[in-house]
Amino acid sequence: MRAYYDQRAAEYDEWYLRRGHFAMRPHTERWHAEVALLRERVAQFGHGRLLEIAAGTGWWTEHLAPRAKVTTVDYAPAMLAQLQSRLRRHGLHAESIRADAYALPLALATFDCGFAGFWLSHVPYARLHEFLSGVRRMLRRGGQVMIIDSARTEPEHQPGVEYFQERILNDGSQHQVLKIWHTPQTLTSTLAPLGRVEEAWETGMFFVGAIVTVE
Numbered sequence: 001m002r003a004y005y006d007q008r009a010a011e012y013d014e015w016y017l018r019r020g021h022f023a024m025r026p027h028t029e030r031w032h033a034e035v036a037l038l039r040e041r042v043a044q045f046g047h048g049r050l051l052e053i054a055a056g057t058g059w060w061t062e063h064l065a066p067r068a069k070v071t072t073v074d075y076a077p078a079m080l081a082q083l084q085s086r087l088r089r090h091g092l093h094a095e096s097i098r099a100d101a102y103a104l105p106l107a108l109a110t111f112d113c114g115f116a117g118f119w120l121s122h123v124p125y126a127r128l129h130e131f132l133s134g135v136r137r138m139l140r141r142g143g144q145v146m147i148i149d150s151a152r153t154e155p156e157h158q159p160g161v162e163y164f165q166e167r168i169l170n171d172g173s174q175h176q177v178l179k180i181w182h183t184p185q186t187l188t189s190t191l192a193p194l195g196r197v198e199e200a201w202e203t204g205m206f207f208v209g210a211i212v213t214v215e
């Protein structure tokens with residue numbers, strides 16, 4: 001999966017923008033409206049030192065960096081290069097560290113907030129404890145974490161269940177990626193080991209999110 005995302009970095013934002021392969025997908029207007037709703041939520045979140053895990057091209061960093069001192073972590077160098085160039089274009093700043101989300105090489109309990117976009121749905125249940133306990137160690141007690149991710153959009157998607165999704169990149173290469181569709185309920189139960197789930201919501205069709213206070 002790490003190699004897949006490194007290869008996908010230059011075309012990743014086509015998913016948000018509904019361009020390229022994604023231009024043919026249905027409900028485009030609704031998609032853009034829900035991306036805008038998510039953006040409003042994200043732009044209101046965070047303060048102090050914020051850790052963004054698996055930050056990708058920085059699509060969300062752009063909306064976190066105006067309020068917080070952000071440290072971004074991602075394993076794919078090409079993603080971090082996209083992220084830094086986005087921030088430069090917007091006159092923003094965030095530190096970037098190439099690291100594994102399961103082994104965060106950062107000082108303990110130094111972050112006030114955490115954020116991860118479209119990452120949790122790629123964390124296999126066998127590694128969930130490893131991931132969540134790593135995040136817990138990075139945050140101060142009482143710190144808040146926002147998680148946003150993909151909602152179940154098709155009836156055949158079983159929420160909360162792992163499966164391998166086939167992904168095709170613009171060069172025609174095919175990849176199998178572990179994916180879990182979420183509802184506010186499955187997100188709440190998945191995040192419960194991290195602390196108190198303050199709210200879990202959905203934007204309508206495409207996205208879900210939650211805020212957890214670390215205990």
Ligand SMILES: C[S@@+](CC[C@H](N)C(=O)[O-])C[C@H]1O[C@@H](n2cnc3c(N)ncnc32)[C@H](O)[C@@H]1O
Pocket residue numbers: 001002005006053054055056057058059060073074075076079099100101102116117118119
């Ligand atoms: C679906 S993308 C999400 C990117 C971004 N957070 C967003 O919401 O647009 C998943 C990201 O996880 C990164 N990634 C994959 N495996 C990782 C790992 N073990 N540690 C850190 N990042 C990883 C990928 O490089 C990619 O940027």
